[in-house]
Amino acid sequence: DLGADLAGRRVLVTAGGTREEIDPVRFLGNRSSGRQGYALAATAVARGAEVTLISVNVALPDPAGADVRRVGSAVELEEAVRAEYGKADAVVMAAAVADFRPARRASGKIKKRAGVGPDPIELVENPDILAGLTRDRAHPQQVIVGFAAETDHVLEHGRAKLARKGCDLLVVNQVGGGRAFGTEDNQAVVLGADGSATDIPYGPKDDLADRVWDLVADRLAAG
Numbered sequence: 001d002l003g004a005d006l007a008g009r010r011v012l013v014t015a016g017g018t019r020e021e022i023d024p025v026r027f028l029g030n031r032s033s034g035r036q037g038y039a040l041a042a043t044a045v046a047r048g049a050e051v052t053l054i055s056v057n058v059a060l061p062d063p064a065g066a067d068v069r070r071v072g073s074a075v076e077l078e079e080a081v082r083a084e085y086g087k088a089d090a091v092v093m094a095a096a097v098a099d100f101r102p103a104r105r106a107s108g109k110i111k112k113r114a115g116v117g118p119d120p121i122e123l124v125e126n127p128d129i130l131a132g133l134t135r136d137r138a139h140p141q142q143v144i145v146g147f148a149a150e151t152d153h154v155l156e157h158g159r160a161k162l163a164r165k166g167c168d169l170l171v172v173n174q175v176g177g178g179r180a181f182g183t184e185d186n187q188a189v190v191l192g193a194d195g196s197a198t199d200i201p202y203g204p205k206d207d208l209a210d211r212v213w214d215l216v217a218d219r220l221a222a223g
């Protein structure tokens with residue numbers, strides 16, 4: 001029994017994937033279903049935490065007991081995270097955030113013009129929300145967790161990303177070959193800023209979520 005080892009803890013979870021609008025009907029998006037983030041929110045509720053879930057374009061029922069906010073784009077997500085993270089004991093950034101967004105959103109639907117090729121879509125960089133949070137920690141004990149999907153050199157790229165993002169834990173998924181995105185199961189290695197590496201075997205996203213909360217709870221208890 002995991003009991004209520006997160007009782008009295010406030011956690012903030014982001015889930016899903018951003019959509020960056022091109023015009024009123026089109027966007028740049030990604031394949032994140034939000035299932036892993038929703039599993040993290042549901043398991044945290046089950047372990048007694050007070051959970052705020054920022055949901056980004058997810059078509060799943062709200063997890064019972066979580067306070068759910070909805071946003072669409074990376075800029076909106078940053079604003080919502082910034083508004084909430086100050087009171088959080090732990091922040092888990094499971095959402096897939098677009099690195100770039102169109103520099104301009106066309107006010108009307110972009111039309112195909114006979115004899116003229118398409119205009120290029122100019123992109124600008126989105127803020128790195130996770131790196132920003134670790135730079136401006138609300139308090140030194142706050143546990144900040146990132147997610148990373150890597151296709152190759154998973155450990156090496158994961159270690160470098162953990163350092164770059166400044167987070168306490170980085171959950172690294174191997175993707176490609178139909179794994180992780182949109183599937184029911186997931187597998188990961190969780191890298192710690194303390195040099196630790198914890199393997200989480202392939203299995204239900206709820207199980208992976210519970211293993212992540214185990215690591216977060218350890219760090220919160222160590223304070």
Ligand code: C5P
Binds near residue numbers: 093097146
């Ligand atoms: O750099 P990469 O996108 O692989 O990093 C993934 C992690 O960083 C995720 O936890 C994601 O939520 C977060 N992220 C972010 N802001 C971005 C890009 C990624 O917070 N602009």
